[in-house]
Amino acid sequence: xxxxxxxxxxxxxxxxxxxxxxxxxxxxxxxxxxxxxxxxxxxxxxxxxxxxxxxxxxxxxxxxxxxxxxxxxxxxxxxxxxxxxxxxxxxxxxxxxxxxxxxxxxxxxxxxxxxxxxxxxxxxxxxxxxxxxxxxxxxxxxxxxxxxxxxxxxxxxxxxxxxxxxxxxxxxxxxxxxxxxxxxxxxxxxxxxxxxxxxxxxxxxxxxxxxxxxxxxxxxxxxxxxxxxxxxxxxxxxxxxxxxxxxxxxxxxxxxxxxxxxxxxxxxxxxxxxxxxxxxxxxxxxxxxxxxxxxxxxxxxxxxxxxxxxxxxxxxxxxxxxxxxxxxxxxxxxxxxxxxxxxxxxxxxxxxxxxxxxxxxxxxxxxxxxxxxxxxxxxxxxxxxxxxxxxxxxxxxxxxxxxx
Numbered sequence: 001x002x003x004x005x006x007x008x009x010x011x012x013x014x015x016x017x018x019x020x021x022x023x024x025x026x027x028x029x030x031x032x033x034x035x036x037x038x039x040x041x042x043x044x045x046x047x048x049x050x051x052x053x054x055x056x057x058x059x060x061x062x063x064x065x066x067x068x069x070x071x072x073x074x075x076x077x078x079x080x081x082x083x084x085x086x087x088x089x090x091x092x093x094x095x096x097x098x099x100x101x102x103x104x105x106x107x108x109x110x111x112x113x114x115x116x117x118x119x120x121x122x123x124x125x126x127x128x129x130x131x132x133x134x135x136x137x138x139x140x141x142x143x144x145x146x147x148x149x150x151x152x153x154x155x156x157x158x159x160x161x162x163x164x165x166x167x168x169x170x171x172x173x174x175x176x177x178x179x180x181x182x183x184x185x186x187x188x189x190x191x192x193x194x195x196x197x198x199x200x201x202x203x204x205x206x207x208x209x210x211x212x213x214x215x216x217x218x219x220x221x222x223x224x225x226x227x228x229x230x231x232x233x234x235x236x237x238x239x240x241x242x243x244x245x246x247x248x249x250x251x252x253x254x255x256x257x258x259x260x261x262x263x264x265x266x267x268x269x270x271x272x273x274x275x276x277x278x279x280x281x282x283x284x285x286x287x288x289x290x291x292x293x294x295x296x297x298x299x300x301x302x303x304x305x306x307x308x309x310x311x312x313x314x315x316x317x318x319x320x321x322x323x324x325x326x327x328x329x330x331x332x333x334x335x336x337x338x339x340x341x342x343x344x345x346x347x348x349x350x351x352x353x354x355x356x357x358x359x360x361x362x363x364x365x366x367x368x369x370x371x372x373x374x375x376x377x378x379x380x381x382x383x384x385x386x387x388x389x390x391x392x393x394x395x396x397x398x399x400x401x402x403x404x
Contacts, residue, residue, distance in 0.1 A: 019047055026055040030133055030389045034399030035373070037388070044385045049377040053370070056399040064363035068329025069095055069304075070169060072363065077163040079367060080398045083122035083344040085114045085154065088167030093248060094339035094350035095169045098332055101299050107171050108249045109291035113184060114157065114166075116280040116287070120191065121150045122344030122396070123231075123273040123280075130270065130393030131202055134211055139198035146194040149187045156183065169330060170305040171298025181288040188281045195277055212267035216379035216391035219264060226378075227371035230346025231272040232395060236264035242342040254286045269394040304330040329358025336362075345369050345396055367401035 022039045025031030034056040040048040060079070064072045076091045077084040089111045096103065103111075128143030151161045157177055158164040166173045202208050220236035233240060239258045243251040259275030261268025298305050306325055311318030334356035340349035349366030372395050379391050 024388065030392060032397065032399050034402065035392075035397065037376075039385070041385065046380050046383055046385060046388070049380050051373065051376045053373055053402040054404070056403055058403055060400075060403045061363050061365060065360050068326075068358050069332055069360060070325070070330065072360065073167050074163065074165045076167075077165055079365065079400050079403075080122070080344055080348075080369070081162065081400050082125045082398060083118035084163055085118035085158075085166065086122075086341065086343050086348065088164060089115050089249075090339070090341040090343065090348050091350055092167040092169055093341060094337060094352050095304075095332060097339045098335060098337040098352055098354060099169070099301070099304060099330075100333075101170050101301055101304065103171050103299050104296045105250075106175075106292045106295045107297045109287045110172060110176055110297065112249050112251065112254075113180075113284050113287040113291065114154070116283045117150050117153060117184070119344055120277050120280050121147050121154075123277050124150075124191075124195070126393070126396040127270055127273050128198070130390060131198075131208070133389050133393050134208065136202060136205070136208060139201045142194050142198040142201075146191040149191055153180075153183050153187060156180075168298065168305070170301055171296075175297040176291070181291070184284055184288050188284055192278065192281055195274065199274065209267065211387075211390055212270060212394075213265060214263065215266045215383065215387050216394070217263050217265040218375070218379060222378070223264065223375070226375040228346065228368075228375065229371070230343070230368050231276060232269055232372050233346065234258065235261035235268035235272045237262055242340060242347055246340070248341060250287075250290075251283075253290075254283050256282050266390050266394045273396075304332075331356060331358055332360075340366065343368055345372065345398065345401070365401075367398075367404075369396070369398045369401035370404055373397045373402055 020041045022041055024037040024039055026033050026036045031037070034053065036052045036055060038050040038052065039046055060075060064075050072091060073088055076087040079087045124143045124147045128140040128147075132140035154164060155161045157180060158166040158173070218236060220233075220238045223233050223236050224238070229240065237260050239260045241258045242248075244258055256279045259272050259279065261272055302321055304325070307318040307321050312322045332354040334354050336351070336353045338349060338351045340347050342348070346368030347366065348368060351362070351364040351366065352360060353362035355361040376392060376395060380388050383391070
């Protein structure tokens, strides 16, 4: 059969050029199962990105309002579940601010040491997982090995590796173990050694550098306008760290630096976290050197602190105090407070309202990840599809913090 001789206009020979729409997540492994990005693509270039959080929604804040003040601790563990000890300490400080309570000096050093261990765990997880998502699996194993050393210490102190529920209003659940200082002193050096091994594999790798450098840059002014804090903000060159700007616990008595970047790109975010691991090591070493070996770990305020088990079992006063605090909750003075600390990803704030009862009237969280993830579309629009994974990974989005 002879082919048909049909004249075609030039435009009819061209392929359609309409933008392609693509769903990335929530089941995509790089989206943590909790984020969906609706992409509009021109080839592999991102024309528009609609970032949707909310695929992990537990009604976290309302759950906190259904129990006693002390029963909130297991919930805050599950905010940033990579550094839950920082959440424990931050919430305890918020309630103590509302109550007008100051914890003993030994407790302050103890909280700082545990919190900086958690910060190291957070940064190791972020950088290791981001490198793994780019195909660098060996450094991920090195960083996870270092993280295991942190978790070994936290397990020894709290009895749990991940969600500790170790904070208490007016102190901590237990005093430091006899080997706490020795474990910290031995571990932090080994952790830094593993980090340096991972750095050698990554920061001298041309492919890794090319995938991060000048990818997803943001200016300091734009980051501030988005409400960014933490390493993502500091990567733009703004040295805002709550531990320095508004010191709490004993942070104004220790010597440490605030690592900052210059370009605000994905590489700077990666490097800032590595720098903060080194600064956390410095803080931990100062904490274990200055923390008293003896002394109370909890406040002596009977309004909020549980009595010792011996008193509960042998005295009627201790039994009644224990019963009232467990069954009715601590009677926190009526009022409202906002307390903020430096979490693993930035400013972790707690806005609490008390009506004078044993149950919080209102619990509102200011999670750093929520604001940071809200700016993701600005970083990836105009970039290539393959740039989403390292850019999103370097923001360190934690689904539990985006539960709003």
